[in-house]
Amino acid sequence: ETGVTQSPTHLIKTRGQQVTLRCSSQSGHNTVSWYQQALGQGPQFIFQYYREEENGRGNFPPRFSGLQFPNYSSELNVNALELDDSALYLCASPSGSYNEQFFGPGTRLTVL
Amino acid sequence: GDSVTQMEGPVTLSEEAFLTINCTYTATGYPSLFWYVQYPGEGLQLLLKATKADDKGSNKGFEATYRKETTSFHLEKGSVQVSDSAVYFCALSGEGFKTIFGAGTRLFVKA
Numbered sequence: 117e118t119g120v121t122q123s124p125t126h127l128i129k130t131r132g133q134q135v136t137l138r139c140s141s142q143s144g145h146n147t148v149s150w151y152q153q154a155l156g157q158g159p160q161f162i163f164q165y166y167r168e169e170e171n172g173r174g175n176f177p178p179r180f181s182g183l184q185f186p187n188y189s190s191e192l193n194v195n196a197l198e199l200d201d202s203a204l205y206l207c208a209s210p211s212g213s214y215n216e217q218f219f220g221p222g223t224r225l226t227v228l
Numbered sequence: 229g230d231s232v233t234q235m236e237g238p239v240t241l242s243e244e245a246f247l248t249i250n251c252t253y254t255a256t257g258y259p260s261l262f263w264y265v266q267y268p269g270e271g272l273q274l275l276l277k278a279t280k281a282d283d284k285g286s287n288k289g290f291e292a293t294y295r296k297e298t299t300s301f302h303l304e305k306g307s308v309q310v311s312d313s314a315v316y317f318c319a320l321s322g323e324g325f326k327t328i329f330g331a332g333t334r335l336f337v338k339a
Contacts, residue, residue: 149326158232158317158329159272172326206272208327215260215321221271 119143120209120220128226129197137192137223139207147171148190149217150182153204165190194225202227230255234318234330241308242338249303249333251292251318259320261285261294261301262327266315275303275316313337 119142129135141148147166151159161174165184179195188209194201204222211218234251241247253261263275263285276285281296290305301318318330 151327156332158319158331159327161326161328164326174326211274215323215327216262216274216277217321217327218274219264219272 120207120218122205122207122220122223124223125221126224126226128228130228131197131199133197133227134193134195135197135225137194137205137207137225139190139192139220141188141190141207141209141218143209143211143218144188145210146188147210148184148188149208150190150192151206151208151219152176152201153206153222154200155203159206162192197227199227201225230259230320230322230328232318232320232328232330234316234333237315237332237334238336239333240336240338243310244307245337247303247305247308247312247335249316249318249335251301251303251330253299253301253318253320255299255320255322257322259322261292262319262321263290263292263301263303264317264319264329266317266332268314272317308335308337310337310339 149164150162153159163173168184183191206222207220208217231254260279262277264272265275276287278285278294284293315332321327
């Protein structure tokens with residue numbers, strides 16, 4: 117199974133702080149994508165990493181940044197947190213052909 | 229740019245009722261189309277997919293047909309169960325695995 121795990125499950129931060137979210141995929145695929153899902157909304161594409169380089173970005177400011185490591189793990193970093201950053205953050209890795217993705221369970225970030 | 233529009237919820241049905249959730253899309257090229265489901269407290273799961281025009285995706289009694297002429301991918305199920313209560317997301321993906329989601333439709337099924 118192409119499992120995707122994320123940590124932590126929940127996180128509470130205050131405005132202005134920085135946060136790092138982590139993702140690990142067992143798929144062995146060299147592509148990872150991150151999405152933000154605000155409450156009651158569909159997931160929004162943040163960016164994608166391919167072979168450790170950013171390979172596409174959605175409409176998110178530069179304070180959202182990422183890293184991908186050779187072991188297929190990935191990080192999402194958010195600086196200068198704002199209240200609107202409160203959301204479920206999802207990591208995804210390809211699970212087959214035809215652009216199908218396998219999503220992790222997500223990290224629930226609350227910014228106070 | 230590419231986009232997905234799906235019917236607003238919540239949709240409330242009685243058990244064994246017929247379900248339709250409408251989804252239309254705007255895209256350049258020939259995207260793959262998906263329905264994802266999110267059960268309470270869980271992550272996104274792929275429900276079904278279709279990769280080209282006139283393909284029918286199906287899983288767990290749910291079906292959706294890729295209609296290029298109407299740019300639609302409506303989700304249907306003949307007889308819903310209480311366990312189908314969840315949020316359903318229509319989505320499309322072109323090149324590069326970027327997936328664009330609709331806003332989601334919450335389904336409540338009453339016993």
